Amino acid sequence: MVHEQSESGRAAIGSFVALGDSFTEGLGDETSDGAIVGWADRLAGLLARRAPAPFRYANLAVRGRVIDEIIAEQVPRVADLRPDLVSFCAGGNDILRFGSSVDRITERFEEAVVELGAHAGTVLVFTGFDPRNTPVLRRLRGKIATYTAHVHAIAHRHGCPLVDLWSMKPLQHPLAWSEDRLHLSSEGHEHVARRAAEVLGLAPVRHGAGAGARQSLARKPEWQSARQPERLQDLRWAKQHFLPWLGQHLLGKNSTEVLKPKRPELLPL
Template sequence: MPDETEIPQPATLLPFRSYVALGDSFTEGLNDPGPDGGYAGWADRLARLLAEGRPKLDSGHYDFRYANLAVRGRLLDQIVAEQVPQVRRMEPDLVSFCAGGNDIIRPGSDPDLVAERFEAAAVRLRESAGRVLIFTGFDTRDTPVLKHLRGKIATYNAHLRAIADRNDLAVADAWALRSVRDRRAWSEDRLHLAPEGHQRIALLAARALGVRTAEDPEAPWPPAAVLSATEAARENLQWAREYLVPWVGRRLRGESSGDHVEPKRPDLAPL
């Protein structure tokens, strides 16, 4: 008869025992409140999914370690300088690398040049990590102001897919994820995901890694009320005052929302 004190083990053992997340506010998890008073986000949610596919140890922790080095506002070169070198020290089984979005939305940026720098960093990561996961950018066609950058984002995405093919990277295709086109996937600032949006990205990332999930990232949303043209215009004006103008102002002043912010999980630690 089995020992009644034995810790239940997962039916399907996942190969990832360690995971490091690199990036900016998207990966830090902004606007997804966590249980500790900070932010959770899709990377934390993905880490939990991966951990649950590993055995539990006598300590009660999963046989899985996770670090999140992402900091809001970071540009690609900052991520490469501050975060990428840490991967060589940690040598994780999996690293997610999402960078370049803050570069692309800046006036005068060249997605071709950003992609070249991204690939150089991805090659470095492949030398120190068992698997590298990247993300395409979101389709911004329904987002005020950012919809005018859709062509640049699409160009960058094309580069990212080619980079993934050349370097054997896993790709979570956020551009193709139709469910996050729904307004409810986004927080009030329309720049960062809401909790449900983060959950759908976590599921998308898991599936890109070949991990089965009970939930579907493309599950339909419940019916929503339709705003009139007047209500939509009023909502857009309020959003511009509360979020767009301060965001533009920070860029004009050369400030970043990530100034003086430290990574929330700087070292590989058990869940």
């Protein structure tokens, strides 16, 4: 298939399939009527405005999925869909489980990247986040940093564009995170979408240095109370959000609800 060229010189992207877990599904970025958006939907919108023909998009991500589940359930679909672009972000839920091996996770990650590369024009991959500002999870910073280093190496070996979430300064601000501090907010998802577009060379990204950006950085999210000491806020967060999440994901007590991808078919956007 012959593609028109984008202004960066890359072949224009006419189809996009997103794979992964809650990060790619878009949790934390909900509309007023409860619809889930997320960085992948936002990136699809940016790509669609550059596409030379009707742009097609599928999002196969499902919250809570570990890397073996993503490889078993989502990766094989790409052989049938054959998109111009596939995004692959997996392993985050595995890393947070007790006793998990980063070496094994990244071995599986690389196997998936090789398989995806055989059926998609471009494979876009993501590192882990830097959890230094998140209570409890900051104790796993070394483990996540090791995973991130592996993903950098995998991207280099296979020529994959890489979104380095670890180094993204806007994601260190509380406004980038939802109240549960486990998923990005709408603002955080927007930052990721624009960074991904920048990595793909398809959209300019303005890292605001003006008054509007400074005002945004000076704001605090609604869930961060100025009247309550930080330690008490952390304890309240652990009780309301982290411990229930721990029981569901780290201890293997996932919901019995059958979850399905929000956009399972590669259809016009």
